[in-house]
Amino acid sequence: MAVDIEFSDLFRPELPVPAARWSGFPRYNFVGGHNDSASVPVDDMIRAVSDVLGREGHTLATYGLQSGPLGYRPLREFVVRKLAERCGMSVSADAVLITSGSNQALELVNTVLCAPGDTVLLEEFSYGGAISRLRGRGVTLAGVPIDSHGMRMDALASMLADHAARGSRVKYIYVIPTVQNPGGSVMPLDRRLDLLRLSAEYGVPIVEDECYADLTWDQQRPHAIASLDGAGNRVIHVGSFSKTIAPALRVGYVTAEQPVIAQMVACKSDGGTGALEQMMLAEYCNSRFDTHVETLVRTLEVKLDTLIDALGEEFGATAEFERPTGGIFLWVTLPDIVDTRVLATEAAAAGVALNPGPEWSADPEAARSRLRLCFGHPEAAEIREGVCILADICHRTFGVPVRSGNVARG
Amino acid sequence: MAVDIEFSDLFRPELPVPAARWSGFPRYNFVGGHNDSASVPVDDMIRAVSDVLGREGHTLATYGLQSGPLGYRPLREFVVRKLAERCGMSVSADAVLITSGSNQALELVNTVLCAPGDTVLLEEFSYGGAISRLRGRGVTLAGVPIDSHGMRMDALASMLADHAARGSRVKYIYVIPTVQNPGGSVMPLDRRLDLLRLSAEYGVPIVEDECYADLTWDQQRPHAIASLDGAGNRVIHVGSFSKTIAPALRVGYVTAEQPVIAQMVACKSDGGTGALEQMMLAEYCNSRFDTHVETLVRTLEVKLDTLIDALGEEFGATAEFERPTGGIFLWVTLPDIVDTRVLATEAAAAGVALNPGPEWSADPEAARSRLRLCFGHPEAAEIREGVCILADICHRTFGVPVRSGNVARG
Numbered sequence: 001m002a003v004d005i006e007f008s009d010l011f012r013p014e015l016p017v018p019a020a021r022w023s024g025f026p027r028y029n030f031v032g033g034h035n036d037s038a039s040v041p042v043d044d045m046i047r048a049v050s051d052v053l054g055r056e057g058h059t060l061a062t063y064g065l066q067s068g069p070l071g072y073r074p075l076r077e078f079v080v081r082k083l084a085e086r087c088g089m090s091v092s093a094d095a096v097l098i099t100s101g102s103n104q105a106l107e108l109v110n111t112v113l114c115a116p117g118d119t120v121l122l123e124e125f126s127y128g129g130a131i132s133r134l135r136g137r138g139v140t141l142a143g144v145p146i147d148s149h150g151m152r153m154d155a156l157a158s159m160l161a162d163h164a165a166r167g168s169r170v171k172y173i174y175v176i177p178t179v180q181n182p183g184g185s186v187m188p189l190d191r192r193l194d195l196l197r198l199s200a201e202y203g204v205p206i207v208e209d210e211c212y213a214d215l216t217w218d219q220q221r222p223h224a225i226a227s228l229d230g231a232g233n234r235v236i237h238v239g240s241f242s243k244t245i246a247p248a249l250r251v252g253y254v255t256a257e258q259p260v261i262a263q264m265v266a267c268k269s270d271g272g273t274g275a276l277e278q279m280m281l282a283e284y285c286n287s288r289f290d291t292h293v294e295t296l297v298r299t300l301e302v303k304l305d306t307l308i309d310a311l312g313e314e315f316g317a318t319a320e321f322e323r324p325t326g327g328i329f330l331w332v333t334l335p336d337i338v339d340t341r342v343l344a345t346e347a348a349a350a351g352v353a354l355n356p357g358p359e360w361s362a363d364p365e366a367a368r369s370r371l372r373l374c375f376g377h378p379e380a381a382e383i384r385e386g387v388c389i390l391a392d393i394c395h396r397t398f399g400v401p402v403r404s405g406n407v408a409r410g
Numbered sequence: 411m412a413v414d415i416e417f418s419d420l421f422r423p424e425l426p427v428p429a430a431r432w433s434g435f436p437r438y439n440f441v442g443g444h445n446d447s448a449s450v451p452v453d454d455m456i457r458a459v460s461d462v463l464g465r466e467g468h469t470l471a472t473y474g475l476q477s478g479p480l481g482y483r484p485l486r487e488f489v490v491r492k493l494a495e496r497c498g499m500s501v502s503a504d505a506v507l508i509t510s511g512s513n514q515a516l517e518l519v520n521t522v523l524c525a526p527g528d529t530v531l532l533e534e535f536s537y538g539g540a541i542s543r544l545r546g547r548g549v550t551l552a553g554v555p556i557d558s559h560g561m562r563m564d565a566l567a568s569m570l571a572d573h574a575a576r577g578s579r580v581k582y583i584y585v586i587p588t589v590q591n592p593g594g595s596v597m598p599l600d601r602r603l604d605l606l607r608l609s610a611e612y613g614v615p616i617v618e619d620e621c622y623a624d625l626t627w628d629q630q631r632p633h634a635i636a637s638l639d640g641a642g643n644r645v646i647h648v649g650s651f652s653k654t655i656a657p658a659l660r661v662g663y664v665t666a667e668q669p670v671i672a673q674m675v676a677c678k679s680d681g682g683t684g685a686l687e688q689m690m691l692a693e694y695c696n697s698r699f700d701t702h703v704e705t706l707v708r709t710l711e712v713k714l715d716t717l718i719d720a721l722g723e724e725f726g727a728t729a730e731f732e733r734p735t736g737g738i739f740l741w742v743t744l745p746d747i748v749d750t751r752v753l754a755t756e757a758a759a760a761g762v763a764l765n766p767g768p769e770w771s772a773d774p775e776a777a778r779s780r781l782r783l784c785f786g787h788p789e790a791a792e793i794r795e796g797v798c799i800l801a802d803i804c805h806r807t808f809g810v811p812v813r814s815g816n817v818a819r820g
Contacts, residue, residue: 002610002611002641003610003611003612003613004613004641005609005613005614005615005641005643005644007523007615007643007666007667007669007670007673008669010523010581010582010615011522011523011673012521012522012523012524012525013525015521015522015673015676015677016676016677017676018669018672018673018675018676019479019672019673019675019676020672021504021672022474022478022479022480024476024478025472025476032472032473033473034471034472034473035471035472036471037468037469037471037472038468039471040467040468040470040471042463042464042467042468042470045463045467045470046459046460046463046464046467049456049459049460049463049686050456050459050460053452053455053456053459054452054456057450057452057455057456058447058448058450058452059447059658060450060452060455060656060657060658060659061444061445061446061447061449061450061656061657061658061787062435062442062444062445062447062657062658062787063442063443063444063657063658064432064658065658066434066435068432068434069429069432070432094431100510100680100681100683100684101680101681103679103680103681104679104680107679107680111422111425112421112422112425113417113420113421113422114422115422115423133679171420172420199415200412200413201412201413202413203413203414203415204415205415205417205420231412231414231415233415233417234415242681246470246471246685247470247471247472247473247681248469248470248471248472248473248474248475248682248685249470249684249685249686250680250681250682250683250684250685251684256417257417259417259418259428260417262428262429262430262431263417263421263425263428263429265428265429266425266426266427266428266429267425267426269513269514269517269543270510270511270513270514270517270660270680271510271511271513271652271657271660272658272660273510273660273684274510274659274660274661274683274684274686274687275656275658275659275660275687276459276659276684276686276687276690277684277685277686277687280686377471377472
């Protein structure tokens with residue numbers, strides 16, 4: 001009489017592929033936004049969270065503490081100051097929504113703006129998480145060519161003109177202007193102004209993702225596109241504490257004009273972002289953010305140099321890349337013969353994890369020989385060993401590199 | 411030449427109503443899952459978070475700490491022990507997914523199972539957040555009559571038979587068996603077994619929401635429906651730390667058979683739930699959970715008595731209710747003449763916030779004269795004053811109650 005329940009028969013159509021069972025991090029971990037373990041400011045975090053809980057801990061009894069659904073007000077006020085000092089932006093704390101990582105911010109942007117069949121323009125090579133989210137919603141992606149200064153404005157202009165001529169509405173332009181992911185470039189000021197002019201000309205808003213923007217080696221950067229927007233409402237600006245403080249905290253933010261924020265809040269159905277992280281960050285960042293980030297980027301740049309040295313040693317001229325201006329990743333081009341999806345699979349079996357280029361590309365095939373290597377988390381020895389193993393696998397699978405160091409392979 | 415950007419023209423169709431600007435909590439706050447402020451175990455929380463960060467703080471550098479996407483493993487292991495000791499359940503830590511509050515768990519259940527036009531059966535009066543989520547997804551709700559022991563099995567049987575006869579597939583049965591929201595009842599064991607038999611007979615899974623289940627006054631309760639399921643896969647079980655420890659933490663959990671969890675993990679796109687809360691809770695709960703909850707429920711029951719006394723004083727026989735067996739809310743029935751949506755609007759203007767019954771009802775009109783009063787957060791004086799103001803407003807608006815205390819009104 002009993003009917004067996006097969007949940008797979010009950011699942012909604014068009015679900016993503018189920019998650020594989022997690023079996024720990026790979027030994028040589030060149031993927032994900034993980035950061036340098038030793039740089040997590042643990043002692044200062046303990047002081048900060050103890051101080052703020054001692055003062056305000058009883059407010060945990062209410063959803064949203066005493067700050068409402070936008071997030072812990074002292075943290076929003078810190079974000080306002082940070083955006084003013086680092087990005088030249090002038091926003092109110094009431095225009096800042098704290099999110100569970102910048103990914104939730106991007107998710108809310110899409111929830112509010114994107115229906116299946118919509119078009120979004122973005123850098124031809126861009127953040128894989130943004131690409132997969134948009135694809136999952138049935139959004140059409142159009143990749144704008146990039147160069148060493150980021151998105152090319154001549155290409156964007158002709159694409160916008162083409163869409164306008166065809167009566168195809170572009171929902172937004174997604175751009176990572178400061179430490180582009182994966183390219184690592186910083187878009188110069190004149191190009192930012194051009195981008196705003198094109199946004200105005202075609203009435204297409206900009207989503208500016210500044211997830212890595214605080215991590216430039218010299219702690220210099222042009223003002224954010226959002227700060228240069230005379231109209232004041234063309235740009236939705238997204239940022240994060242994951243890369244500057246710690247990714248496991250899951251705290252990011254988004255700022256936009258009030259009707260957009262109000263619509264996002266209505267769609268943010270999680271009852272708020274975790275309070276301890278918000279409280280700790282507000283307490284910690286007010287006095288320590290700048291000092292911490294200055295120290296962190298020195299550590300990250302040393303890791304980048306280690307990675308570049310290892311690639312030079314093991315791949316030589318076979319691996320091409322531009323030195324990034326900040327961040328935690330290097331975007332590498334291998335010879336056309338290499339399919340990095342195959343390379344990633346082979347490497348994974350040897351404990352080396354990397355992002356194959358196609359996952360970071362609006363047109364997957366256009367990046368078949370590219371890969372992204374994240375250097376923030378692995379230690380120097382792991383970087384060197386991992387690259388050595390990768391070169392060996394690449395040679396065995398694709399015949400390149402033909403030399404490593406002074407030694408001919410094969 | 412510039413085209414103004416009107417985001418409202420760009421919004422996706424069918425968005426929820428934008429959030430109103432937050433203007434602070436109401437003075438007399440009888441809504442929401444807020445808890446008793448003084449009961450938040452602040453000092454122990456500080457010790458717990460300091461200890462765990464001192465020991466493992468550097469793992470914050472990686473997404474998911476060292477535990478993967480299901481959540482911090484020591485917290486999952488505590489949930490396993492809690493479910494065994496309190497609910498009679500036997501689950502593996504690999505079948506527990508930590509979520510950002512039980513609301514994210516419910517959201518994931520619906521994401522995985524529900525498409526527009528699907529049907530879900532639930533108690534006729536049920537959790538407003540679950541109802542609004544399902545409505546937002548275009549799910550058809552069918553309310554099963556309840557009595558003082560929760561969902562009525564005779565009614566459920568005939569509704570399931572009716573749906574089966576019509577070839578209408580029921581996606582799941584949503585039930586809050588232990589401290590029903592809003593009724594406060596506890597479903598007895600025999601009825602739980604009946605529910606499982608019906609689930610088996612019709613092949614319809616059960617979503618068991620035990621959000622308030624740890625808050626029974628006597629700390630006794632029947633085993634969870636999930637524990638009584640011989641087949642072992644008919645029940646998705648949801649719980650939370652919001653009501654026992656603190657709602658601002660945003661930590662809940664869901665357990666189900668592996669394919670369901672794997673599908674939920676694939677849809678949980680937030681990069682994990684906040685790490686500090688998970689770490690602190692695991693550290694704290696292992697030694698303090700039971701003691702804390704025993705103390706908390708004594709405080710809550712005193713507040714319930716205050717509320718019941720105040721209602722008796724101000725409304726007399728005009729307000730009908732059953733004394734709940736635990737939790738933080740009282741489900742009140744007023745005379746038919748009262749529309750609690752109107753009452754809620756009038757009361758809000760006087761600083762008294764309450765949940766009108768229609769928001770907590772599969773059929774809104776069926777609960778037009780009912781309301782939910784949460785007593786966990788307001789202090790005793792606020793409870794008494796708030797009920798006094800409410801009675802006054804109710805009398806002026808609807809003519810009832812006609813007497814308060816020994817004094818005739820009007």
